[in-house]
Amino acid sequence: MMIKFEEALKIAEAYSIKTGSENVPFMDSPGRVLAEDIRSDINMPPFNKAAVDGFACRREDIEKELLINEVIPAGTVAKKVVGEGECAKIMTGAAVPGGADFVFMVEDAVETGNRVRYTGSSRKDNIARKAEDISIGDIVLKKGRIIRPQDIAVMATVGATEPLVSKRIRLGVISTGDELVEPGDMPGEGQIRNSNAYQLVAQSIRAGAEALYFGIAPDNEEQTFNMVAGALDNCDILLLTGGVSMGDFDFVPRVLANCGVKILFDRVAVQPGKPTTFGTRNSSLVFGLPGNPVSSFVQFELFVRPLVLRSMGSDWRPDTRKLALASAYKRKRGERLAFVPVRVDDNEMVEVLNYHGSAHINALPDATGLMMVPLGITEIGKGEKVDVRSI
Amino acid sequence: MMIKFEEALKIAEAYSIKTGSENVPFMDSPGRVLAEDIRSDINMPPFNKAAVDGFACRREDIEKELLINEVIPAGTVAKKVVGEGECAKIMTGAAVPGGADFVFMVEDAVETGNRVRYTGSSRKDNIARKAEDISIGDIVLKKGRIIRPQDIAVMATVGATEPLVSKRIRLGVISTGDELVEPGDMPGEGQIRNSNAYQLVAQSIRAGAEALYFGIAPDNEEQTFNMVAGALDNCDILLLTGGVSMGDFDFVPRVLANCGVKILFDRVAVQPGKPTTFGTRNSSLVFGLPGNPVSSFVQFELFVRPLVLRSMGSDWRPDTRKLALASAYKRKRGERLAFVPVRVDDNEMVEVLNYHGSAHINALPDATGLMMVPLGITEIGKGEKVDVRSI
Numbered sequence: 001m002m003i004k005f006e007e008a009l010k011i012a013e014a015y016s017i018k019t020g021s022e023n024v025p026f027m028d029s030p031g032r033v034l035a036e037d038i039r040s041d042i043n044m045p046p047f048n049k050a051a052v053d054g055f056a057c058r059r060e061d062i063e064k065e066l067l068i069n070e071v072i073p074a075g076t077v078a079k080k081v082v083g084e085g086e087c088a089k090i091m092t093g094a095a096v097p098g099g100a101d102f103v104f105m106v107e108d109a110v111e112t113g114n115r116v117r118y119t120g121s122s123r124k125d126n127i128a129r130k131a132e133d134i135s136i137g138d139i140v141l142k143k144g145r146i147i148r149p150q151d152i153a154v155m156a157t158v159g160a161t162e163p164l165v166s167k168r169i170r171l172g173v174i175s176t177g178d179e180l181v182e183p184g185d186m187p188g189e190g191q192i193r194n195s196n197a198y199q200l201v202a203q204s205i206r207a208g209a210e211a212l213y214f215g216i217a218p219d220n221e222e223q224t225f226n227m228v229a230g231a232l233d234n235c236d237i238l239l240l241t242g243g244v245s246m247g248d249f250d251f252v253p254r255v256l257a258n259c260g261v262k263i264l265f266d267r268v269a270v271q272p273g274k275p276t277t278f279g280t281r282n283s284s285l286v287f288g289l290p291g292n293p294v295s296s297f298v299q300f301e302l303f304v305r306p307l308v309l310r311s312m313g314s315d316w317r318p319d320t321r322k323l324a325l326a327s328a329y330k331r332k333r334g335e336r337l338a339f340v341p342v343r344v345d346d347n348e349m350v351e352v353l354n355y356h357g358s359a360h361i362n363a364l365p366d367a368t369g370l371m372m373v374p375l376g377i378t379e380i381g382k383g384e385k386v387d388v389r390s391i
Numbered sequence: 392m393m394i395k396f397e398e399a400l401k402i403a404e405a406y407s408i409k410t411g412s413e414n415v416p417f418m419d420s421p422g423r424v425l426a427e428d429i430r431s432d433i434n435m436p437p438f439n440k441a442a443v444d445g446f447a448c449r450r451e452d453i454e455k456e457l458l459i460n461e462v463i464p465a466g467t468v469a470k471k472v473v474g475e476g477e478c479a480k481i482m483t484g485a486a487v488p489g490g491a492d493f494v495f496m497v498e499d500a501v502e503t504g505n506r507v508r509y510t511g512s513s514r515k516d517n518i519a520r521k522a523e524d525i526s527i528g529d530i531v532l533k534k535g536r537i538i539r540p541q542d543i544a545v546m547a548t549v550g551a552t553e554p555l556v557s558k559r560i561r562l563g564v565i566s567t568g569d570e571l572v573e574p575g576d577m578p579g580e581g582q583i584r585n586s587n588a589y590q591l592v593a594q595s596i597r598a599g600a601e602a603l604y605f606g607i608a609p610d611n612e613e614q615t616f617n618m619v620a621g622a623l624d625n626c627d628i629l630l631l632t633g634g635v636s637m638g639d640f641d642f643v644p645r646v647l648a649n650c651g652v653k654i655l656f657d658r659v660a661v662q663p664g665k666p667t668t669f670g671t672r673n674s675s676l677v678f679g680l681p682g683n684p685v686s687s688f689v690q691f692e693l694f695v696r697p698l699v700l701r702s703m704g705s706d707w708r709p710d711t712r713k714l715a716l717a718s719a720y721k722r723k724r725g726e727r728l729a730f731v732p733v734r735v736d737d738n739e740m741v742e743v744l745n746y747h748g749s750a751h752i753n754a755l756p757d758a759t760g761l762m763m764v765p766l767g768i769t770e771i772g773k774g775e776k777v778d779v780r781s782i
Contacts (some may be wrong), residue, residue: 030593046583065462075612077581093570093682095581133751147595150755151781153684156574156586157752179466183547190468190486192437195547202421202540219464289683293544311659360524361548362531364541390542
């Protein structure tokens, strides 16, 4: 029975994989999902800090010529307290000495021997207060985020050099079909190269999973059963590509049943990707994805990527934007929710790409997004807003 | 002399690093820059292909009951030509047999023994024509693209299992300052942890470069000279962080001069990041980046990332969008082009983040973009459009 995309998504969203967590070196953590709140073990700034290179003195003395009583490089501590009529020459990042509550910039100062005069007009104190950015115990990075390069400085600052991250989900991939040869081989008559499995592996890696490729299952039920059964025992989520439509050799549904997989849906009203199948066995999940590379790419993005990231505790959501269509769009039938490869141009307009159908593999490299054409809609006018999901 | 950001960018854009190219396994290629046009060695489809599971016959016969003369699994070739009143049962992806010019779907067919009748009404032939997607010799992926998972199926399809990609630029990083301790250590009085170098390494990796961290240069000119000279000989672009403002220990400019580096600019009217310095020595380039982590992050994104990707032959451009401001923005002075950390919310509105200045490191993890506040502008009203650059 064909179900709506939203229903299928709801069914899939009830399932996730239990994954543990592990500590990794923080420099290996970008792309991983943070599995703990990271708290600071220090104050930032750790002390009242000079925000500029200059002279630290008492605010009431800034009109006077001042005696320079010491030089404070960053990383050292003042030896003296700044008294009346005095100042300390201080470098950016150094701790402001006792007695001082004002730092004027070296650019606004005239130095003569061991004396200096402030020539500027600003009354800004140029002091970054102790703990104004971070206090000891503050959460600086929250559990569930996908770690980015811009989180690295925060981790370094608070000494979180081995953050706890979710273990990678193990995603297995099996291709099916006697017509397939591996990419390094030249296809013979009636054959094509296996492209889906490799694309799914690359998509799995981008989603933060560990990908295991199990090879091509031939058009032989027993051999396919053995491959599927073996794979199910060795991964968290198994992706099968091909073999789920209605041909005589499409015995994948029967093989899954024989492996003890309970099928939760096997036809979804989406285009491309109608025969997408989802099932569960013990703690493993299985997707039967269509054999066409555009379909399998899209179905992975719609179902598998969110599931992988959710299982790892991520708050990831697809990046979907409402943008105007560059020229009118038309399709013949509106019985499925369509995801159409589009390119968002420099003016934020949506260009529908030349796309012959779900096997039209070279439509994807040019695409920057998938335009959603709702159920029942067959025409969208130029300039109308559409939902575009980044890919 | 302080120059405008646009001038600085123009100066930097005149320079690039000569990098070679290398063949890599296609599964290791995502994120790399493609250094050749990839052409197809096959037609896709390689033959007139059944787009559905069904029955291949002559279009003029579709009203008749037809004799099934053979079964054609995908990957095999028909043994017979389809004659008048005949058809072949055919699987998705198999080559349509000679004589046939129409395939009707198994879902729209009633089979009785070795005979079948088409019960549907569609006149669509369900045949994907030979070479309709790709012809032999067609360019399927263009030189200069950053390879994505969605390119992998195309590479697999055309057998490009070892694409030629640009060699990674070698980016060296040196931190400066006696106040720094490494992230694994607890800072003593007056000290802070080194966060910039690690962030720059993570940014370099994201930009597709190879990153080499050379350590912390102490506040000692000779030692700093030795470290910089050694690093310059071992990387394509050297990033120094800290030591470029005006303190007594900021001898980085002098060290660079002594190493034979020709300084092209050393002050840019941007906020944060005014003391950003750029120079060249033989075939190497050097950036002196500010010691504050937000400044150094931003300056890397503005200058280094485009330079790295351009050097590797990429057509990458920053993703900049015009979006409406969620609430009014004000700043004291308009003498620099500002890049302010912002978060784009679910309604595509720009929220300016609480941001204490260039050392306020925890403003970055929450940011999804940098809002550009032009030179001379100190106020922007709620709802006004601003340029936001994704980070």
